Amino acid sequence: MSPQARAQTREKLLDGAIRTLTEQGIAKTSARSVAAAAGVNQALVFYHFGSVDELLSEACRYATEQRVARYRERLAGISSLGELLAFGREMHEEEREAGHVAVLAQLLAGAQTQPRLADATAAGLSLWVAEVEKVLVRVLAASPLGEFADPVGLARAVAASFVGIELYEGVDRDGAGRALDALEQLATVAAALDELGPVAQRAVRHRLRRATRG
Amino acid sequence: MSPQARAQTREKLLDGAIRTLTEQGIAKTSARSVAAAAGVNQALVFYHFGSVDELLSEACRYATEQRVARYRERLAGISSLGELLAFGREMHEEEREAGHVAVLAQLLAGAQTQPRLADATAAGLSLWVAEVEKVLVRVLAASPLGEFADPVGLARAVAASFVGIELYEGVDRDGAGRALDALEQLATVAAALDELGPVAQRAVRHRLRRATRG
DNA sequence: CAAGTTTTTGAGCGACTGCTCAACTGCCCG
DNA sequence: CGGGCAGTTGAGCAGTCGCTCAAAAACTTG
Numbered sequence: 001m002s003p004q005a006r007a008q009t010r011e012k013l014l015d016g017a018i019r020t021l022t023e024q025g026i027a028k029t030s031a032r033s034v035a036a037a038a039g040v041n042q043a044l045v046f047y048h049f050g051s052v053d054e055l056l057s058e059a060c061r062y063a064t065e066q067r068v069a070r071y072r073e074r075l076a077g078i079s080s081l082g083e084l085l086a087f088g089r090e091m092h093e094e095e096r097e098a099g100h101v102a103v104l105a106q107l108l109a110g111a112q113t114q115p116r117l118a119d120a121t122a123a124g125l126s127l128w129v130a131e132v133e134k135v136l137v138r139v140l141a142a143s144p145l146g147e148f149a150d151p152v153g154l155a156r157a158v159a160a161s162f163v164g165i166e167l168y169e170g171v172d173r174d175g176a177g178r179a180l181d182a183l184e185q186l187a188t189v190a191a192a193l194d195e196l197g198p199v200a201q202r203a204v205r206h207r208l209r210r211a212t213r214g
Numbered sequence: 215m216s217p218q219a220r221a222q223t224r225e226k227l228l229d230g231a232i233r234t235l236t237e238q239g240i241a242k243t244s245a246r247s248v249a250a251a252a253g254v255n256q257a258l259v260f261y262h263f264g265s266v267d268e269l270l271s272e273a274c275r276y277a278t279e280q281r282v283a284r285y286r287e288r289l290a291g292i293s294s295l296g297e298l299l300a301f302g303r304e305m306h307e308e309e310r311e312a313g314h315v316a317v318l319a320q321l322l323a324g325a326q327t328q329p330r331l332a333d334a335t336a337a338g339l340s341l342w343v344a345e346v347e348k349v350l351v352r353v354l355a356a357s358p359l360g361e362f363a364d365p366v367g368l369a370r371a372v373a374a375s376f377v378g379i380e381l382y383e384g385v386d387r388d389g390a391g392r393a394l395d396a397l398e399q400l401a402t403v404a405a406a407l408d409e410l411g412p413v414a415q416r417a418v419r420h421r422l423r424r425a426t427r428g
Numbered sequence: 429c430a431a432g433t434t435t436t437t438g439a440g441c442g443a444c445t446g447c448t449c450a451a452c453t454g455c456c457c458g
Numbered sequence: 459c460g461g462g463c464a465g466t467t468g469a470g471c472a473g474t475c476g477c478t479c480a481a482a483a484a485c486t487t488g
Binding site: 005006009041047048 | 434435437
């Protein structure tokens, strides 16, 4: 067998794992169902990855790295909270059928009781967190009110919340849409605060300093 | 058998389902594992509920109604975003071992491909959404800036985000804690805006009106 | 072409799944 | 006391699970 064949089969299995995870859910993702989605024999899961958990761990990394790399440029162009939210929405719609983000939601659910999977999922999610953090650092640095928020914590909150909203969308698409609308509206409000005149700006900053000192 | 015995066994199974769901995850929740946690025979799952899915659906409703009823009074006393976030954190810590909220996260993950479960989960989550919405309506009505936010959408965003942060906590407790810190800080900022003097208040409102009109 | 290595396969193991069922228990009512 | 019945049980069925393994197939090298 050629060395490319090995990589090809591994890739088929990784893609099959991601498709199965998003189409059938973590509960129905098995060596046989993944192999069927990949169009190969189920024994190859164990030949190439050793165990199902290991395959899922690598699939998590594979899917996340792929997506992060794909969107890195667009993320680099984001300069406001509104744009960040709009980006999240667009990316989610683009990838809906491929489900490369929902993978994380399914794996997070499965990871609650499987330490091996928990590590891989945490690592995968942290790739997104790191990207969001970069954006937030930039956005907050550009905002006169940026000093009143913690980009590190917010990046985690944004990434985790997105996972939750994604799961919610699976059972109530309209509700999830309205939730995203409300958040975008909130981002608009935040942006408007940045554009206050100098007098109002100073009053706001003064009040915020007093409030966040105690 | 007395009619109370029937209700007793059902309750044992419902509690067993919730415990299994949170301790083992959706993937390892089966008629036998739930029955073992409940201390009864596995056949009773089918005698009393007809199927495992039906048991999980009822367990979702059972757990959510129980929790919402238990916290309704405290929710009624909340009058700011900061208090709402602090409440979420407290409730989560109180129930960590019982896991009555994490149930929703596990069920949401399982519901992505099981329509029967999706309905029950959506219904369960909507109980929380309704409570959060009441709080938000009150909080926003009391805030001079309340008109610039949509309580219906925000309630859904808050509830879904909480589910996501809960899942995130399962793989990175410190990260989740920092995320909650950042959100509380943000709530402090929002509260501070409410307490601006009349001149700054008017400037802010004027700017927000212009920004959210377009 | 033959020998050797890597990859792929189908069959099969024990354990588990959802679910059924005949048999059994304990209670109410005649 | 004796049916009748709600509730409970363990055994068992067909199917899937993770995983193993010997053998076949595909490819590389001499």
